[in-house]
Amino acid sequence: MARKSLLLKFLLWREQKISQRNFLLILSSIVGIAGGFVALILKTSVFYLHEILLKNKSFDEYNLLVFVYPIIGITLTFVFLKYILRDTVKHNIAAILYAISKRNSIMQAHKIFSSIFGGILTAGFGGSIGLESPIISSGSSIGSNVGQLLKLSYKEVTLLLACGAAGAISAIFHTPLAAIVFAIEVLLIDLTRFSLIPLLIASVSGAIVTNVFFQDEILFEFILKDHYEVKHTIFYLLLGILTGLISVYFSKMYFKIEKLASKLPDFRRLLLGGLVLGFLIFLFPPLYGEGYQIIKAIFRENYTSIMETNLNLRLVNYQWFFYFFFISLLLLKAVATSVTIHIGGVGGIFAPSLFTGAIIGMLFSHTLNLFGLNISESNFALVGMAGVLSGVLHAPLTGLFLIAETTDGYELIVPLMLTTTISFLTVKIFDPNSIFTVQLAQRGELITHHKDKAVLTFMKLKSVIETDFTTVHVDSSLGDLVKIISKSQRNIFPVIDDDGILNGIILMDHIREIMFDKEMYDKTQVSNLMIIPPEYIGFNDTMKEVISKFEKTGAWNLPVIDKAKYIGMVSKSKLFSTYRNLLLEISEE
Numbered sequence: 001m002a003r004k005s006l007l008l009k010f011l012l013w014r015e016q017k018i019s020q021r022n023f024l025l026i027l028s029s030i031v032g033i034a035g036g037f038v039a040l041i042l043k044t045s046v047f048y049l050h051e052i053l054l055k056n057k058s059f060d061e062y063n064l065l066v067f068v069y070p071i072i073g074i075t076l077t078f079v080f081l082k083y084i085l086r087d088t089v090k091h092n093i094a095a096i097l098y099a100i101s102k103r104n105s106i107m108q109a110h111k112i113f114s115s116i117f118g119g120i121l122t123a124g125f126g127g128s129i130g131l132e133s134p135i136i137s138s139g140s141s142i143g144s145n146v147g148q149l150l151k152l153s154y155k156e157v158t159l160l161l162a163c164g165a166a167g168a169i170s171a172i173f174h175t176p177l178a179a180i181v182f183a184i185e186v187l188l189i190d191l192t193r194f195s196l197i198p199l200l201i202a203s204v205s206g207a208i209v210t211n212v213f214f215q216d217e218i219l220f221e222f223i224l225k226d227h228y229e230v231k232h233t234i235f236y237l238l239l240g241i242l243t244g245l246i247s248v249y250f251s252k253m254y255f256k257i258e259k260l261a262s263k264l265p266d267f268r269r270l271l272l273g274g275l276v277l278g279f280l281i282f283l284f285p286p287l288y289g290e291g292y293q294i295i296k297a298i299f300r301e302n303y304t305s306i307m308e309t310n311l312n313l314r315l316v317n318y319q320w321f322f323y324f325f326f327i328s329l330l331l332l333k334a335v336a337t338s339v340t341i342h343i344g345g346v347g348g349i350f351a352p353s354l355f356t357g358a359i360i361g362m363l364f365s366h367t368l369n370l371f372g373l374n375i376s377e378s379n380f381a382l383v384g385m386a387g388v389l390s391g392v393l394h395a396p397l398t399g400l401f402l403i404a405e406t407t408d409g410y411e412l413i414v415p416l417m418l419t420t421t422i423s424f425l426t427v428k429i430f431d432p433n434s435i436f437t438v439q440l441a442q443r444g445e446l447i448t449h450h451k452d453k454a455v456l457t458f459m460k461l462k463s464v465i466e467t468d469f470t471t472v473h474v475d476s477s478l479g480d481l482v483k484i485i486s487k488s489q490r491n492i493f494p495v496i497d498d499d500g501i502l503n504g505i506i507l508m509d510h511i512r513e514i515m516f517d518k519e520m521y522d523k524t525q526v527s528n529l530m531i532i533p534p535e536y537i538g539f540n541d542t543m544k545e546v547i548s549k550f551e552k553t554g555a556w557n558l559p560v561i562d563k564a565k566y567i568g569m570v571s572k573s574k575l576f577s578t579y580r581n582l583l584l585e586i587s588e589e
Contacts, residue, residue, distance in 0.1 A: 073125020133348025
């Protein structure tokens with residue numbers, strides 16, 4: 001009670017002293033800083049956990065540990081989430097999008113801590129994932145819970161949720177502009193005067209945390225070694241196609257493994273998946289962990305330091321071994337990441353996408369250099385990262401600005417624009433939705449920048465169901481019906497049986513000619529007067545399906561049923577008045 005009283009006093013003081021606009025700007029900075037510290041905690045913890053677990057180990061010890069550690073980490077994560085926190089919701093971008101579209105941007109408070117600890121356990125013990133998703137999930141949850149605590153509107157809570165994500169992304173990569181673009185492009189936050197300044201403040205706040213606290217070895221930054229050469233432009237176009245195709249492969253593998261994993265009981269999935277993951281990492285140690293050290297080695301063109309494998313291939317020709325090794329990494333990273341996530345690990349696909357992109361860019365340019373073209377392999381690795389990230393996330397601008405900012409300049413802006421665009425267009429041919437949005441889109445739960453479609457997603461069927469229609473029992477007579485009509489303001493009467501099952505409806509216009517003929521009152525049964533509705537609305541129908549049924553039938557009123565039981569009616573007038581009010585609300589700046 002004391003805490004609620006203090007909060008109430010603060011809110012009253014705030015209303016008198018600080019405008020709502022300025023209050024949101026202050027909150028966006030706080031949430032951005034909080035998102036930055038989440039990134040700091042996760043990235044630093046995982047970095048030092050790797051150091052502790054693998055430092056000064058012999059070759060044989062190292063090989064054994066990289067096999068065992070990921071299994072231990074994912075098992076600990078699974079037990080922690082399922083049996084301690086009892087958290088069954090995934091810690092990924094799709095969960096954030098679902099919260100925005102279907103939960104009024106409400107994210108549970110424990111998501112802040114479960115994402116942090118789950119990410120540390122999974123990635124710290126070598127799970128082949130990225131930390132970006134749990135960091136973004138925690139940052140978004142902080143923003144959402146701050147908004148809920150301060151009794152803000154849905155639109156303001158959503159903005160703070162996005163500010164948490166932007167602060168987190170900005171801190172991870174030290175890329176404030178890319179963080180804003182991510183919030184707009186991936187989280188689908190509208191770019192308006194209402195949202196732009198808070199997002200900018202949150203992103204800068206997150207970047208400040210990076211500047212002050214992050215150590216150099218943890219930062220993801222590159223200094224360009226070579227200039228962009230216009231004569232190589234055609235090869236960047238071809239790289240766009242390659243990264244697009246690899247992105248499609250990545251997405252297909254992700255859902256293929258998810259489908260396989262979903263068929264197994266929890267512990268069998270954990271055991272079999274853990275063994276598969278451990279075996280892959282044992283054969284190809286660079287699959288261990290996020291992979292940023294591998295990316296940095298590729299950028300430095302220090303390939304021999306990466307080429308470690310427990311396959312007995314040392315007698316093979318170097319060039320053949322080189323291609324076998326890196327193509328294996330290219331294809332197996334998607335497998336290792338998908339297995340890690342779907343057997344119970346907490347992590348995302350951001351870092352694996354960059355890992356895969358760096359390899360495909362390097363391999364492509366290395367192959368061209370065999371023909372004497374003298375192409376910068378480090379530049380192609382960087383642009384390849386942007387290409388795969390753009391393709392997997394369906395976010396070409398995010399990929400473009402992320403790599404442009406991490407290289408501390410825009411020297412590669414032209415090849416980045418070309419490759420990310422071509423990659424995105426290539427992916428769209430095969431996959432209209434990204435990994436994050438495909439399942440939401442299939443269920444009609446995905447918000448978009450198209451305001452008309454977004455309104456349908458925000459609308460809830462419960463909000464348009466009218467329950468003041470008087471029901472009539474199927475065994476009633478016309479006389480009973482007339483008595484009901486005399487007390488009703490409606491001209492439609494649902495007909496139900498003893499179990500509440502909807503048998504039909506009666507329209508007053510259809511009985512007007514006989515309703516005053518008293519001789520018919522006892523002779524005529526309601527069952528002979530009712531008609532079957534042209535369509536039924538299911539209680540779990542999406543608003544898109546509801547609109548479609550009204551358009552198909554031309555009806556002005558349709559009944560809502562749940563397992564054949566009558567729930568209420570939806571009228572076209574109520575539907576469109578609610579639609580209009582919501583459209584006005586989300587269109588305001």
